[in-house]
Amino acid sequence: MGTTKIISRTFAIALTFFALVIANPLLADDWKKIGSARAGHKLDTDKIEIQGKTEFREVKLRVENIGIGFKDVKVVFDNGDEQDLPVRAFISAGRETRAFDLKRGPRRISKIYLEYESRPSTVPLGLNQGKVEVYAK
DSSP, X not given: OOHHHHHHHHHHHHHHHIIIIITSHHHHTXXXXXXXXXXXXXXXXXXXXXXXXXXXXXXXXEEESSOEEEEEEEEEETTSOEEEEOOOXXXXXXXXXXXXXXXXXXXXXXXXXXXXXXXXXXXXXXXXXXXXXXXXX
């Protein structure tokens, strides 16, 4: 095989890697979806139970379908400790919060409490619920 073909193949592999990993921030940063909840058109509180024994350093929330106004987000760890995440903002559909560092290093999360309200004025035709996805790494 000639040098030109080796360089071409190497370039093709690097380009594919970039397209699949680097261009997708959730994959590039090793973010893992650990839970989700549906939000109706009212003030709502949900508890997301987190399965598994993986320890995480950071958490972020992604909103889908319709915008959601967050009132309170609380992370509960396996040992019972709690951490309030200062979201308290309206997040538009298709957007996400910044990453929040979990206090005291990598920790196991047992559940996350969400208090939020979706905004009917932001609802695209045919959608009646927002979706909150929780990612961690």
